[in-house]
Amino acid sequence: MSRLIALFTIFLCCLTQHSFAQLVTWTDNIPSALQPFQNKPQILASYTQDHIFIYGHPPVKTSIPTLKSNPQPTANFTSAAIIVPANAQQVAKTLTDFNQYVGLFPTLKSAKTLVHSGNITQMKYRVSIPTPIPVLNFNEDVTMQHQLAANSISTLVIDAPIPYGVGRFEWFALDENRTLIALTQWSDLNQPQGFLVKKILNAIPDAKLGIPSSGSAFILEALRNRFIGSNSTPLAAGQIPNPQLTTSQLTKVTQLSQAAQQPVSFLHAPTTLAYTHGRESMRFTTTYQFYKQSPQQLQKWLHPIAYKELFPRQIKKVSTTTIQNQRQDADVQVNIGLGVINIPFAFKLHFYYPQSTENNFHANGGDLRYIKGQMHLNASNQGSLLKMTTAMKIDEKAPFLLRAMRSLPYHDTLPAVGGNTVFMQKIKTKM
The missing domain is CATH 3.30.530.20 (START domain)
Structure with missing residues (x-):
């Protein structure tokens, strides 16, 4: 049943990279989450309300310089948005402090800066998902290259169990006490490299259909817990x-x-x-x-x-x-x-x-x-x-x-x- 297949997509929501300690030249051309909404934050916010709002974009060419055989693949980007009761400065401070992603995202156990130059930072993270079934435990070192702009962070996957992907955080002030946070991302799920990831995707290929939405929800749920809490x-x-x-x-x-x-x-x-x-x-x-x-x-x-x-x-x-x-x-x-x-x-x-x-x-x-x-x-x-x-x-x-x-x-x-x-x-x- 789809609801149980979806449980196993949780394994794959945060998969990222290894460590080369060398910056990669990359021009971000990820579509903005605002694109379908006349590029106006207030319009996107009117849909988001108190939900996590998740939607797709039409297929578009993107740039993946690490994908040597096809550096401009066609991508089906997925965006997700949430409104948090914090000002834009608080949100920016949280999202740009990469070392503090440990404690923000529950699968991250450590973070280390590999290279920093100007507005570009390459980070090595340790992702760990323990379970009572040892064969299903996930433990990987992962590396991402973050590129900071005025109100966004664009990220390129360098090496990972799912090795080819890009994403972008954007944040927009709605007023003095509310900020719209949006995440747009895509990854190539057809070329997994990690043993456990390959096994799961080969055994349950339908899981690929749910990973983009589950992955986006995973990340924004972490932000909900940080800024909003869990009042029911x-x-x-x-x-x-x-x-x-x-x-x-x-x-x-x-x-x-x-x-x-x-x-x-x-x-x-x-x-x-x-x-x-x-x-x-x-x-x-x-x-x-x-x-x-x-x-x-x-x-x-x-x-x-x-x-x-x-x-x-x-x-x-x-x-x-x-x-x-x-x-x-x-x-x-x-x-x-x-x-x-x-x-x-x-x-x-x-x-x-x-x-x-x-x-x-x-x-x-x-x-x-x-x-x-x-x-x-x-x-x-x-x-x-x-x-x-x-x-x-x-x-x-x-x-x-x-x-x-x-x-x-x-x-x-x-x-x-x-x-x-x-x-x-x-x-x-x-x-």
């Missing part, structure tokens, strides 16, 4: 977060998805849901994807029996009850094979179909206790806009191999971000 909003029974978008904004979201051929996501602020044992923290993501097909042509993807068609390698069996009173139960048997280890599990979901173009679902047994979400199809501009809102996390009573994933950073936040994206993209490949 209690949701009423049956309530699910919903982006507050005007009609024109929803049209723009549709256009963004059309132009980039990628989903558009809103990672909502932290919330809690009521369960029998008390309130449980749950982190929702809402994702939109435009398809050329009509809602009627897409309706089958609202039903769990179609999951095996989307993920034949991971989903071994789907058993469903007959739909009665617009309700249905599903038992899904899954085996996530990582090449180095297999993780079998089962989850049970209860579905409610208020209408033929909508479903609501939640976990009602199995190895995953905390899953909740809904999907809705709307006719839109000679096609359909699929909206998917989900939250999923692994609890402390899950089977050991699943429970091991709780050691990963933001294990309760990123699976829905990557899972929604993978699910949407897999549907596109089947149409």
